Amino acid sequence: MKPVRSLARVMLSGIFVVSGVRNFQHPERLVPTAQPITDRVAPLISNVAPQLPTDTTTLVRANSAVQFAAGLLLATGRFSRPAALVLAGTLVPVTIAGHPFWKNDDPMARTNNQIHFLKNLGLFGGLLLAAADTEGKPGLRWRAGHRIGHSRRSVTRAVRTARREARIAALSASTARRLPG
Template sequence: MTVVRRIARPMLAAMFIQGGLDALRHPAAKAEKAAPVVNAIAQPLGLPNDPELMVRANGAAQVAAGSLLALGRVPRLAALVLAGSLVPTTYAGHAFWTVEDPAARAQQRTHFVKNVGLLGGLLLAVVDTAGKPGLSWRARRAAKDTARATSLGRREARHAARAARREARLAASRAHDALT
């Protein structure tokens, strides 16, 4: 792991760990803001329609995934989980378009844009392969290797069949010569 990754991952994860712990400890204030989003997505996704429970679950996901990202354990998956938890959090918590007071609206817009920036960092972490080939490259490579091996196998089989036919003709010719 490079020095940049070793430093940047915990820096990125710190906000989620802190926010997740706060959501676990004090879900009531966040549940009030989350209620409209939870009510809208609970039934279609088969989730319980309990805003406080959903806030706690989101907080637990952020603490777990943030810790994994900070430690460099399954960082791509951890970043994906954090990105997934950040979208509803941002939509519910920083809906600046619903705020009437200009100062409060500006503050919520700033938090919204900050979260969009965090989402961008998480998406970069999701696709960061740390210099190793990604899954799509490995899948394409495996397919190419399989096609090459199949082609080689067919070529070798044709070669072996030709050699066997030659051998059979030669043996038949010898047998014919021995009889005559």
């Protein structure tokens, strides 16, 4: 199953790597589309980290750089689960800003944006699957639960052993007192 997972990750990440590079080099074509979203996000960024730039061009470039880097991580299988989550997070504002089909009056533009919106929704679903994929290994939740169960059993065993040894010691002491000596 490993080759299928590897190929699927590369195929899923391809669009993010390519568009990340393209949008980083030429952010100006996306600035008018991204402006409504960045205008809402900029005050939040200023409140959390006032030293960070909040202009639309920089935010488009930052999103593109994140998509490129996370796309490469996903493609190579390094930190693929966190990378998939990061990509899913970057896809939300891109989809809302880039394909608002509900705002289009022209039927052709509406259909085109709706198709791209649904495509991004499909990519989002694929990224969620990639983020949940443990590659056949137990996930953190299972491992934690298993470790807790193992620890409980160990403690229970230790308590039983201590009780048994205490009983044996008590019996030995009482037997030793009864013996003439």
